[in-house]
Structures are given as structure tokens and as C-alpha cells.
Amino acid sequence: MANDTEKPKLSKNLMQMKFMQRKQQSDDREKLEEEEQRVIDEEHWVLDIPELKKLESRYEVIDSFVPCEGLKYGRFSFQGFNPAIEKIAKSFEVAKEEEASEAKEKEESVSDDEMARRYEAIVGTIQKKFGKKRHRNSTGDEPQVKKKKKKFLKPKED
Incomplete structure (x- = not known):
């Protein structure tokens, strides 16, 4: 029963052909790369720090150059x-x-x-402007009356 699960092996002459050797080399390279990646993943350190929130930018990003050029x-x-x-x-x-x-x-x-x-x-x-000279300074139609000049009044003594 052990022989039923095993795959039949190819002959020695077939395995020495160039296309079979190239296939074998590519398979070996893939296995080696997978092994290296597995080792790197195991050795990789992971910190338990929460992800930093993205800071809001103070700058506005505009995809077009139209505002810069002042185009209408x-x-x-x-x-x-x-x-x-x-x-x-x-x-x-x-x-x-x-x-x-x-x-x-x-x-x-x-x-x-x-x-x-x-x-x-x-x-x-x-x-x-067109009124008579005596009416120019007054606002009404009546003639202007001369005002008496006020004299200095002496203060009363107590």
C-alpha cells in the first residue's frame, strides 16, 4: 500500500534533459525564496502600538493649476x-x-x-445769488433789520 501513494519517478535520462533541469532549478529557487520569506516573517518584530491617526494638513491640495494662473x-x-x-x-x-x-x-x-x-x-x-443785496443774508423775503451791537456789561457787585 505504501507504493500506491508514491508518485512514479522519472527515468535518469529524462531527468538529465535541459528542460527538466531548468524546471528543477526553478522549483528549488521557489522553495528557497519561500523558506527565506518564512524566516524573515518569524524574525520580524511587531510593536503593540496603535496606529497613529493621519494628521490634518494645513495646506489645501488642488489638482488643477487654474486658480494659480487666474484663468477665467x-x-x-x-x-x-x-x-x-x-x-x-x-x-x-x-x-x-x-x-x-x-x-x-x-x-x-x-x-x-x-x-x-x-x-x-x-x-x-x-x-x-439773484436776490437783492439787502435780502441776500436773510432767508425770508422781509428786509434785513440792523442788529444793535451789544456793549460790554459790567458785572454787578454784591
Whole structure:
């Protein structure tokens, strides 16, 4: 029964052929590498330290260079090379100009209340300018009355 489980051995002449020798050498190399790996694994030290958590970075990583270059829409086209890109660029330019003009208009515009206050001030100034000389210093239509010059009053003695 012992003979039934054993594999039949190949002949000596067959084992001396080159392809059989190469196969035998590769098998020997694999066994040697496995043995070396097993020895390394057994000798390898393992520390019982918990894994360190990954520290959060203070830096933001961006895969694109677009923010660094300050590009508006990411691509450029020159002299009609890519008409679709040039069309997009033109639409961005128009939108930017509209925003700038709206901001400028809003900055320069005057509200109704502010306009009324300015108009009142201008009307008063013009009225003073074209009024008669005696009425220029007063605000009303009545002639100006001369004010008496106040004299120094002596303090009372107790």
C-alpha cells in the first residue's frame, strides 16, 4: 500500500534533459525564496502600538493649476483656432462688462430723497445769488433789520 501513494519517478535520462533541469532549478529557487520569506516573517518584530491617526494638513491640495494662473474659464484660443472656446470667452467678457457697468451705475446713481435734498440746497443758493443785496443774508423775503451791537456789561457787585 505504501507504493500506491508514491508518485512514479522519472527515468535518469529524462531527468538529465535541459528542460527538466531548468524546471528543477526553478522549483528549488521557489522553495528557497519561500523558506527565506518564512524566516524573515518569524524574525520580524511587531510593536503593540496603535496606529497613529493621519494628521490634518494645513495646506489645501488642488489638482488643477487654474486658480494659480487666474484663468477665467480654463482654456484659451487664439486667432480662430477653437471658435467654441472663443465664443465662451466672449460671453464671459460681456457678462463681466455688464457687472462692471451695473456696479458703476449703482455707485453713481442718486436716490430720490438725495436728489430732493440737493435740489432744495441749489434752489436756496440760486435764490440768494439773484436776490437783492439787502435780502441776500436773510432767508425770508422781509428786509434785513440792523442788529444793535451789544456793549460790554459790567458785572454787578454784591
